[in-house]
Structure formats: C-alpha cells, structure tokens
Amino acid sequence: MEKVIRRRPVNSAVRFPNSVDPILARVYSARGVTSPEEITCSFRQLHPFHALRGIDAAVDLLMEAVTRDRMMVVVADFDADGATSCATAVRALRMMGAKHVQFIVPNRFQFGYGLTPAIVEVAAQFKPHLLITVDNGISSIEGVETARALGIKVLVTDHHLPGAELPRADAIVNPNQPGDEFPSKALAGVGVIFYVMLALRARLREINWFHQGRPEPNLAQLLDLVALGTVADVVPLDQCNRILVAQGLERIRRGLSCPGVQALVAVSGREVSKMVAADLGFAVGPRLNAAGRLEDMTLGIECLLTDDPARARTLAVTLDELNRERREIEATMREQAMAHLDRTWERLGGSLPAGLSLFDETWHQGVIGLVAGRVKERFHRPVIAFAGADNDELKGSARSVPGLNIRDLIDAMATQHPGLIKKFGGHAMAAGLTLAKRNFDEFSALFDEHVRAAVDDDTLRGVIYSDGELAPEQINLDVASALREGGPWGQGFPEPVFDGLFDVVESRVVGERHLKLALRPAQGSGSLDAIAFNAVGEEWTKSPRQLRLAYRLDVNEFRGSRSPQLVIEHAER
Numbered sequence: 024m025e026k027v028i029r030r031r032p033v034n035s036a037v038r039f040p041n042s043v044d045p046i047l048a049r050v051y052s053a054r055g056v057t058s059p060e061e062i063t064c065s066f067r068q069l070h071p072f073h074a075l076r077g078i079d080a081a082v083d084l085l086m087e088a089v090t091r092d093r094m095m096v097v098v099a100d101f102d103a104d105g106a107t108s109c110a111t112a113v114r115a116l117r118m119m120g121a122k123h124v125q126f127i128v129p130n131r132f133q134f135g136y137g138l139t140p141a142i143v144e145v146a147a148q149f150k151p152h153l154l155i156t157v158d159n160g161i162s163s164i165e166g167v168e169t170a171r172a173l174g175i176k177v178l179v180t181d182h183h184l185p186g187a188e189l190p191r192a193d194a195i196v197n198p199n200q201p202g203d204e205f206p207s208k209a210l211a212g213v214g215v216i217f218y219v220m221l222a223l224r225a226r227l228r229e230i231n232w233f234h235q236g237r238p239e240p241n242l243a244q245l246l247d248l249v250a251l252g253t254v255a256d257v258v259p260l261d262q263c264n265r266i267l268v269a270q271g272l273e274r275i276r277r278g279l280s281c282p283g284v285q286a287l288v289a290v291s292g293r294e295v296s297k298m299v300a301a302d303l304g305f306a307v308g309p310r311l312n313a314a315g316r317l318e319d320m321t322l323g324i325e326c327l328l329t330d331d332p333a334r335a336r337t338l339a340v341t342l343d344e345l346n347r348e349r350r351e352i353e354a355t356m357r358e359q360a361m362a363h364l365d366r367t368w369e370r371l372g373g374s375l376p377a378g379l380s381l382f383d384e385t386w387h388q389g390v391i392g393l394v395a396g397r398v399k400e401r402f403h404r405p406v407i408a409f410a411g412a413d414n415d416e417l418k419g420s421a422r423s424v425p426g427l428n429i430r431d432l433i434d435a436m437a438t439q440h441p442g443l444i445k446k447f448g449g450h451a452m453a454a455g456l457t458l459a460k461r462n463f464d465e466f467s468a469l470f471d472e473h474v475r476a477a478v479d480d481d482t483l484r485g486v487i488y489s490d491g492e493l494a495p496e497q498i499n500l501d502v503a504s505a506l507r508e509g510g511p512w513g514q515g516f517p518e519p520v521f522d523g524l525f526d527v528v529e530s531r532v533v534g535e536r537h538l539k540l541a542l543r544p545a546q547g548s549g550s551l552d553a554i555a556f557n558a559v560g561e562e563w564t565k566s567p568r569q570l571r572l573a574y575r576l577d578v579n580e581f582r583g584s585r586s587p588q589l590v591i592e593h594a595e596r
Contacts, residue, residue: 026403026485026593028522028573033491044505046497050490050519051509061262064269064511066243068262072222075215076203080194084153084178085223089121090232093152097126098138099324100158100212101315103308107252108157108180108213110283110327111245115220118240119227125149128320131389135418136448136455138166138177147173154178158212160192161185161200162448167192180215182258183448184430207263209515213252214267217245246271247280248327254300255308257452259515268300268511283326286339287311297580300511301518313345316389317352352387356394359383364402375402377483378474380467382409382417392420392453403485405429405474407456409463416445417463421454426482427474430454436466436473443469452514487573487593489522495547503576503587520592522573525551532559542589545569552579553589563594570594 031053039048039059051062060068072078088095095116099109109126116124129135129142137159143166146154153176156163160179167190170177177192185200196219198205210218220242233239250271253264260268274280275288275298284307288295291306314323322345326338360381368375379398386394391408398406399422409417423429428451437444443466447456458466493502512518524545533539538555553574558564572594579588 026487026595028487028489028571028593030489030491030522044502044509046493046502046519047505047509050506053490054516062509064266066266066270069266070206070263072218072225074203074205075196075198075218075222076200076205077194077196078219078222081178081180081196081219082222082226084176084194085116085155085219086226088153089116089119089223089227090230092122094123094125094149095121095153095155096146096149096151097124098142098146098154098156098159099126099128099320100136101128101131101320102158103255103311103315103323104212104252105158106311106315106320106323106327107248107255108211108216109324110281111213111220111248111252112155112157112216113328114245114248114281115217115223115240115242118242118244119220119224120232120237125151126324128315128324130319131315135457138163138170138179140165140169142166143169143173143175146170147175151175156180157216158182160190161195161197162190162446164188164190166190180212180219182210182212182215183450186434186448207261209259209261209264211253211256211258211264213249213256214258214264217242217249217267220245243270243274244279247274247284250275250300251284251303251307251311254303254511254513255312257304257514258450260300260511260513261515265511265516268303268513272298272300272303272511281327282330282332282335283328283339286326286332286335287342289336290339290343299507300513304513309349310339310342310346313342313349316349316393317345317387349390349393353390353393353397356383356386356390357397359386360394360398360408361401364398375404376467376471376474377404377478378470378472379404379406380409380419380463380470381406382411382463384411386410388412388418391418392422392455395420395422398422399424404483405432407470411460412457415460417458417460419456419458421449421456423452423454424478424482427478432473432477436469440469487520487522488517489573490519491521492523493521493576495544495549498544498551498576498587498589500578500585500587503578506576507578518575520573520575522571524569524571525553526569530564535559538564538591540591542572551589552586553591554579555591555594558591558594561594563596568596570596 034052037052097112099105134142155178161181179192179195181197250268287307293302311323314320329335388410391410395406395408405423407419407421409419412418421429430449433447445457525542529541536557538558540553542551573592574589577590
C-alpha cells in the first residue's frame with residue numbers, strides 16, 4: 024500500500040539548555056514539548072493523586088480491609104498491563120501490612136474479559152470482603168451486581184473508556200470516567216493502581232500505621248512493573264507516563280527490578296544495563312503476554328510475584344517457550360490474512376474496504392489482536408480480526424489508525440444497530456467485541472460503511488512522519504547515543520525518524536527475511552551500515568541503486584564494539 028513521508032513541524036520558539044543535543048532539541052519541539060521541564064523525568068514532577076475521582080472512597084475501602092485483616096481478592100486482566108497491575112497491587116498491599124490478599128485472572132477461553140458474574144462466583148470461594156479490579160471493571164455492570172448480591176464490596180480500578188452506564192461499585196478510580204479532573208488521561212491500568220497504592224500509603228502514614236515492626240514501604244520498588252505494563256499496553260507516553268517509564272527503566276538498568284522482570288529480560292537476550300522502552304515493548308512484554316494469549320496469565324503473574332530468582336527463571340523460560348509457540352501461530356494466521364486480502368484486492372480491482380473485518384474458523388482467539396495489528400500496519404486502515412468462540416459466537420480484536428477512535432465507532436454501531444454487537448470495550452486505538460457468528464457478514468459491511476463515513480482518504484494512507492534530514496556528519500555514534508537515551512520513546516511520543524537520499528553500495532540478505540545494507544549519503548562520502556527488517560521481497564529491494572529512506576538512527580553493538588546504524592522504516596526508489 025502507498026506510503027508517504029511527511030516532515031513534522033518544529034516549534035522554533037522553544038529554547039533548550041545547551042546540554043541538550045541540538046538534534047534532540049529539534050525532535051522534542053516537534054513532539055509538542057513547550058518547556059525544558061517537560062523532558063525532565065523526575066519522580067517529583069508526577070501529578071498528585073488527589074485529583075483522581077473516587078480516590079478517597081477507594082482508600083476508605085482499602086484502609087478497612089488492611090487495618091482489620093479482611094480478605095481482598097485482586098481480579099486481573101489477562102494481558103501484560105493486567106498482569107503487572109495485579110502484581111503491583113498484591114505486592115503493594117503486602118508491603119503495607121495486608122495479611123490476606125489473593126488474586127485471580129480469568130482464563131480468556133473460559134471466562135472472557137473482565138469481572139463477569141462467573142468470575143465473581145470463583146472469587147467468592149475465597150470469602151472476600153473486597154474485590155479489587157485492575158485494568159478492567161469499568162464495563163462490568165452484571166459482575167458488580169453479582170458481587171453486591173453476595174455481600175462483597177467492589178473497588179474498580181481501570182483506564183478503559185467507560186460506557187453510558189457505570190457499574191454500581193463501592194468506588195471507581197478511572198481517569199477517563201466522567202467528572203475526573205486528573206491531568207493525565209493516558210494512564211495504563213498499572214499506572215492507575217500504582218496511584219491508588221500511593222494514596223493508601225499516604226492515609227496509612229497519617230494514622231501512624233507504620234512503625235519499626237512494620238516499616239513504611241518504598242513504592243518506587245514497584246516502578247519496574249509500572250514501566251513494563253505501561254509500555255506493553257501501548258498507551259500514549261505523555262509526561263506522566265514518561266516519568267513512570269523512565270523511573271522504572273532506571274531501576275531495571277541498575278539491577279533493582281523484581282526477580283521476574285530480571286528473568287524475563289534475561290530470556291529475551293537483552294542487556295539489563297542498556298534497556299530502553301522499546302525493549303520492554305518488543306522483547307519483555309510479548310513474553311509476558313504469551314501466557315494470557317495461549318494458556319493462563321496466572322503463570323505470568325506468578326513470575327512477577329515470586330521473590331525466588333530460581334523460580335522466576337523457571338517461569339520465564341516457560342513464558343519464552345510459549346512466546347515461540349505464539350510466534351509460529353501468528354505467522355500462519357498472518358499469512359492466511361494477507362492471502363485473503365490479496366484476493367480481495369484483486370477481486371475489487373485494486374481496492375480494499377475502508378474497514379477490514381477478517382475471520383477464519385482455524386484462528387486462535389488469543390492471537391487475533393496481533394494479526395489485526397499486522398494487517399493494519401500493512402494496509403493502513405482499521406482492522407478487526409475474529410476467531411470462533413463457544414455458542415456460535417465470534418470474539419473480535421480491533422486495531423485502529425490515528426484519527427479514528429475505534430471504541431467510539433463500535434459504540435456508535437451498537438447504538439444504531441441494536442442486537443448486532445453483544446458486548447464491547449476498549450481504547451481509541453484498540454478494542455474487543457463479541458457478536459453472533461451469523462451476524463459477521465452484516466457486521467463487516469456496516470463496519471466498512473461506518474469507517475468510510477468517519478475518515479477521509481488521507482487517514483487511510485500510510486504516513487511516515489520524519490524529523491527531517493540529517494547531514495552526513497550528523498550520522499554518528501554521539502548523535503545515535505543521544506537519541507537512544509533521550510526517551511523514553513513510545514506511543515504518542517515516537518522515536519525519532521529521519522529521511523534522506525542514499526546510494527546503495529552493497530546489500531545482502533541476513534536471517535532469511537532481513538536486508539543488510541551499506542549506504543553512502545547522496546550528498547556525502549563514507550559508508551554507513553543499515554538494516555531493513557522483514558524487507559526481503561519488497562519492491563524497492565529488487566534493484567536498489569539510490570533510495571529515499573525514512574530511518575531511525577540507532578546504536579549497533581556487536582562483539583563489544585558500538586557503531587551507528589540506520590534502521591530503515593520505509594524505502595522508495
């Protein structure tokens with residue numbers, strides 16, 4: 024599909040200290056940074072918890088449970104955000120003196136998502152005084168009612184967008200709920216529960232709960248989990264989230280993370296002292312997510328909760344094996360999806376629906392979200408991939424493009440076509456839904472119709488945003504290192520990409536699917552190393568001589584030596 028390179032506008036009025044590399048300063052200003060203070064990721068700059076709606080009621084519930092030794096059950100989601108949220112809650116409560124804390128996480132294939140009535144019945148076996156949802160619950164109307172009927176109190180902590188009706192929980196903390204004045208609406212589920220634990224510690228401090236036999240905990244010890252969940256959930260890295268991620272990464276680099284995170288980093292092959300946010304997103308997060316996608320996220324949560332390094336290593340190895348299996352399943356499903364769309368492209372005479380709905384009887388329910396994401400990346404349009412479930416239902420996972428809030432679009436479809444969609448929930452960029460199998464064709468046509476009405480042609484084009492051109496002398500190790508360390512980079516605060524013309528001196532295939540190149544700047548001299556991942560077979564690779572490239576400037580480390588390397592994001596002849 025067509026891609027275009029566009030350069031980001033730069034606000035030249037912003038002035039940065041001389042200590043900030045000029046290229047990095049240019050990058051910051053292009054991302055809307057308006058003052059040097061915004062790039063300082065100090066823990067002291069975090070927004071205070073007081074503005075979170077429902078925080079006082081939440082702390083009241085937790086105070087009663089902690090100080091009176093009541094049973095609490097944390098109900099988690101089955102992705103990396105849910106797992107880190109659960110581990111953060113359990114660890115923090117135990118650090119603050121709670122003696123009776125359990126957790127459960129729904130098996131996605133048996134219970135589905137969220138605090139369902141069925142999962143409340145399971146939790147009730149622990150005879151809890153309080154249920155605490157993490158990374159879920161804002162749409163669990165029926166589940167909360169079931170808990171109330173059983174005499175169980177419920178604290179909902181979530182970050183997903185709420186529907187028209189909120190559950191009748193005893194307290195709700197969600198920065199996206201109506202009336203909430205917390206400055207950051209981008210917190211992941213793990214960020215929300217971390218803030219709740221900060222508020223609980225402050226209240227316990229006021230009643231002199233902590234003493235020599237029960238020392239006040241340093242909750243910064245949990246920031247490795249917060250960073251991992253925040254990056255893995257691909258929430259926008261606004262200043263608040265950048266602080267949480269930067270502080271967590273610093274602890275990981277210093278070897279201060281929990282044994283589970285250390286073990287996951289080790290099996291991913293990354294070097295602890297040089298971890299960046301991308302490593303959490305592309306190496307550690309997928310291994311943790313593999314448990315929830317293929318089996319049961321209990322395995323991943325146990326890895327994050329154990330304090331035994333040997334046990335953590337064993338669990339991490341198992342998660343790594345599951346991730347390898349997940350890759351194989353995903354590769355097969357992706358090939359099937361692409362083949363289907365290639366046939367659709369030919370049948371429609373070189374065009375595709377604006378909104379893509381895909382379904383295959385053989386697809387794995389835990390991997391459809393990844394396939395939807397891959398298809399979206401290639402065809403630059405919102406995608407929903409469906410897999411079969413029980414009772415002739417289809418479970419769908421949606422991924423959107425910038426400029427289209429997929430959760431709101433599905434909400435509009437559900438409102439305008441009652442009975443078409445059984446249930447749904449999610450974010451602006453990702454959502455999940457359930458519908459009857461017999462409704463798939465109708466849904467597909469309506470989804471395309473609603474997407475066409477909501478976007479213009481420009482939204483469906485693949486846009487590579489560039490931070491401009493680098494002079495040949497600027498493509499060096501110092502600049503590459505400054506860019507690497509200038510993050511954390513991620514969703515909403517993207518890693519710098521540059522563009523320019525290059526002559527291809529040499530190219531060769533490595534690892535069967537990747538292309539290793541030696542390049543010379545069109546207006547310069549000398550040779551530069553470059554890598555294009557998964558590029559074999561792309562049109563531009565057939566006879567490359569001179570290419571216009573969009574690339575990231577990174578640091579390549581090989582056998583103890585470090586050198587600058589261009590990581591090619593897009594190429595055109």
